[in-house]
Amino acid sequence: MYRDKIKVLDCTIRDGGLINNHDFDIEFVRKVYKAINASGVDYMEIGYKNSKNLFSSKEYGLWKFCDDDQIKRVIEGIKARTKISVMVDVGRVDMDGIKPKKQSPVDMMRTAAYVKDIDKAIFMTNHFKQKGYETTINIMAVSRNMGSELDDALAQIESECSVDVVYIVDSFGALYQEPVELLVKKFCSILKTKEVGFHGHNHQQLAFGNTIEAIMHNANYLDATVYGIGRAAGNCPLELLVGFLKNPKFDIRPILDLISNEFIPLREKIEWGYIIPYAISGMMNEHPRDAMALRKTGDKENYREFYESLTNTGID
Amino acid sequence: MYRDKIKVLDCTIRDGGLINNHDFDIEFVRKVYKAINASGVDYMEIGYKNSKNLFSSKEYGLWKFCDDDQIKRVIEGIKARTKISVMVDVGRVDMDGIKPKKQSPVDMMRTAAYVKDIDKAIFMTNHFKQKGYETTINIMAVSRNMGSELDDALAQIESECSVDVVYIVDSFGALYQEPVELLVKKFCSILKTKEVGFHGHNHQQLAFGNTIEAIMHNANYLDATVYGIGRAAGNCPLELLVGFLKNPKFDIRPILDLISNEFIPLREKIEWGYIIPYAISGMMNEHPRDAMALRKTGDKENYREFYESLTNTGID
Numbered sequence: 001m002y003r004d005k006i007k008v009l010d011c012t013i014r015d016g017g018l019i020n021n022h023d024f025d026i027e028f029v030r031k032v033y034k035a036i037n038a039s040g041v042d043y044m045e046i047g048y049k050n051s052k053n054l055f056s057s058k059e060y061g062l063w064k065f066c067d068d069d070q071i072k073r074v075i076e077g078i079k080a081r082t083k084i085s086v087m088v089d090v091g092r093v094d095m096d097g098i099k100p101k102k103q104s105p106v107d108m109m110r111t112a113a114y115v116k117d118i119d120k121a122i123f124m125t126n127h128f129k130q131k132g133y134e135t136t137i138n139i140m141a142v143s144r145n146m147g148s149e150l151d152d153a154l155a156q157i158e159s160e161c162s163v164d165v166v167y168i169v170d171s172f173g174a175l176y177q178e179p180v181e182l183l184v185k186k187f188c189s190i191l192k193t194k195e196v197g198f199h200g201h202n203h204q205q206l207a208f209g210n211t212i213e214a215i216m217h218n219a220n221y222l223d224a225t226v227y228g229i230g231r232a233a234g235n236c237p238l239e240l241l242v243g244f245l246k247n248p249k250f251d252i253r254p255i256l257d258l259i260s261n262e263f264i265p266l267r268e269k270i271e272w273g274y275i276i277p278y279a280i281s282g283m284m285n286e287h288p289r290d291a292m293a294l295r296k297t298g299d300k301e302n303y304r305e306f307y308e309s310l311t312n313t314g315i316d
Numbered sequence: 317m318y319r320d321k322i323k324v325l326d327c328t329i330r331d332g333g334l335i336n337n338h339d340f341d342i343e344f345v346r347k348v349y350k351a352i353n354a355s356g357v358d359y360m361e362i363g364y365k366n367s368k369n370l371f372s373s374k375e376y377g378l379w380k381f382c383d384d385d386q387i388k389r390v391i392e393g394i395k396a397r398t399k400i401s402v403m404v405d406v407g408r409v410d411m412d413g414i415k416p417k418k419q420s421p422v423d424m425m426r427t428a429a430y431v432k433d434i435d436k437a438i439f440m441t442n443h444f445k446q447k448g449y450e451t452t453i454n455i456m457a458v459s460r461n462m463g464s465e466l467d468d469a470l471a472q473i474e475s476e477c478s479v480d481v482v483y484i485v486d487s488f489g490a491l492y493q494e495p496v497e498l499l500v501k502k503f504c505s506i507l508k509t510k511e512v513g514f515h516g517h518n519h520q521q522l523a524f525g526n527t528i529e530a531i532m533h534n535a536n537y538l539d540a541t542v543y544g545i546g547r548a549a550g551n552c553p554l555e556l557l558v559g560f561l562k563n564p565k566f567d568i569r570p571i572l573d574l575i576s577n578e579f580i581p582l583r584e585k586i587e588w589g590y591i592i593p594y595a596i597s598g599m600m601n602e603h604p605r606d607a608m609a610l611r612k613t614g615d616k617e618n619y620r621e622f623y624e625s626l627t628n629t630g631i632d
Contacts, residue, residue, distance in 0.1 A: 176528055177525065204524065204560075205518075205521050208522065209493065209528075209529075212525075216493070216494070227592075228590075240595060256592065256620050259619060260617045260618060273590070274544075276555065276575055279553075279559070280559075301580050302576060303573070304569050307572055308569075
């Protein structure tokens with residue numbers, strides 16, 4: 001599949017950071033940046049911009065805050081092709097602390113929001129846009145809210161927001177191809193002046209397949225991570241996506257080296273990937289938080305009890 | 317997705333046997349059969365019927381040969397809902413050794429063949445059909461042969477063969493959704509009097525997604541394995557497929573128990589699943605045999621060299 005408008009965003013450090021409190025050391029992040037840059041991937045998302053008034057830097061690593069100075073240490077001396085992205089959550093960022101783009105190593109600000117918070121996301125995004133950044137709004141947990149409230153949110157974005165890209169985020173890894181097709185078509189039809197993006201989760205081994213589905217229906221911004229790292233089951237594996245896209249600007253080999261040298265050892269230390277309680281969460285269209293909690297207990301392979309705990313929810 | 321005609325075939329022991337020389341002990345196979353039976357899955361494929369003149373029973377386990385007496389030991393005393401299937405390869409079976417269905421515990425005979433061997437597969441299948449079995453022809457490595465030769469083979473099956481089901485087999489895990497759609501439509505349009513089946517391989521994490529794609533375009537026979545066990549990256553995980561199909565006849569819980577109790581420990585002993593050299597084989601539309609060989613060497617995580625060895629094939 002070759003389409004010139006397609007952009008790939010690697011969110012290895014950002015989504016991977018959700019499983020280690022964003023505590024990757026600078027040298028590791030530099031290695032990832034070097035490989036992503038050498039592979040020709042368009043963007044690399046390096047973490048969240050969170051307010052230090054809300055989160056302690058003793059509890060979290062550097063990439064919970066993404067200070068410009070730390071980002072500069074990562075990219076210093078590397079001839080940059082890959083742009084830098086950071087994510088912000090509604091209500092967790094110190095807006096005045098965001099410098100104008102010209103004074104920052106960051107190229108793109110991505111605002112993650114639920115449908116209910118779309119007003120705030122629009123306000124924030126317009127602010128980032130005024131400061132000169134590329135912008136996205138990433139609508140989380142879409143699988144729980146695919147009806148008229150979503151339509152209204154998209155219409156509001158189209159009319160009130162200068163955002164460049166609006167993402168469908170399958171936070172729970174619950175979407176199959178048919179709802180992905182419906183969602184991408186809906187987004188494209190309402191957001192006539194924006195690009196559409198897709199961010200999959202791999203709870204049911206569908207992150208890559210759903211990303212292909214999104215591409216087929218004209219989503220042009222695609223998230224992926226090295227070796228699929230990310231919260232719970234993780235994300236669409238970058239190496240598979242690059243293998244699928246036939247754009248000659250991409251080179252898979254630096255990503256393969258990075259997996260060989262860094263991600264195989266890392267997977268021994270922290271857990272992500274195809275794990276049954278995450279698959280069950282996906283089937284049930286539930287947040288993986290209960291499954292993540294289960295994986296820290298001695299009962300972590302007791303799937304039946306976990307399954308029944310979810311199916312019985314809400315039944316008296 | 318609910319469609320009454322959909323049948324699920326578990327080939328855990330048959331395809332899983334390709335990674336341990338078919339050497340599962342009777343007690344393990346009985347546990348699998350009990351769970352599959354309790355889950356309401358339609359068929360369980362227990363192995364291959366190979367001639368003992370061609371393969372040594374010292375070198376291979378019971379499920380390379382599938383003697384009727386051994387199958388009886390597996391199912392004895394279990395109230396059967398799930399039918400038993402065995403697979404035969406063209407040229408490897410002693411046709412006269414196959415008893416009439418009425419004298420055998422086997423319900424379905426599946427013949428695996430490449431397009432070039434379709435004449436032989438038709439001959440064998442008609443023979444099995446005469447003996448009273450349900451039958452399938454499983455066309456292997458379809459990703460390498462999707463053109464007119466395949467069309468001719470399908471037309472020949474339609475006109476000369478009494479087979480019940482013809483399977484698309486993505487042996488190399490190379491198919492994306494679009495070719496799956498094209499193939500299922502092609503099979504359905506030529507094989508007007510047969511059912512169409514799909515057997516995916518998971519090299520690129522697409523076995524489940526492609527199976528959904530096949531369902532959407534009217535394939536009704538679907539292969540899967542417990543926890544995705546199978547050669548190289550394995551197959552479509554049965555637990556995901558059962559979770560997707562909303563047919564109330566299925567119960568996922570016995571499969572979850574089986575994974576908890578048997579397949580998590582088994583995975584520590586034998587390897588299958590998402591492993592980069594298999595992903596590379598899939599991208600390159602190559603048989604995984606080179607990747608399987610690599611995994612037995614000290615170089616098993618040297619992905620770049622493996623990738624380059626495949627990309628340079630045939631270049632002087």
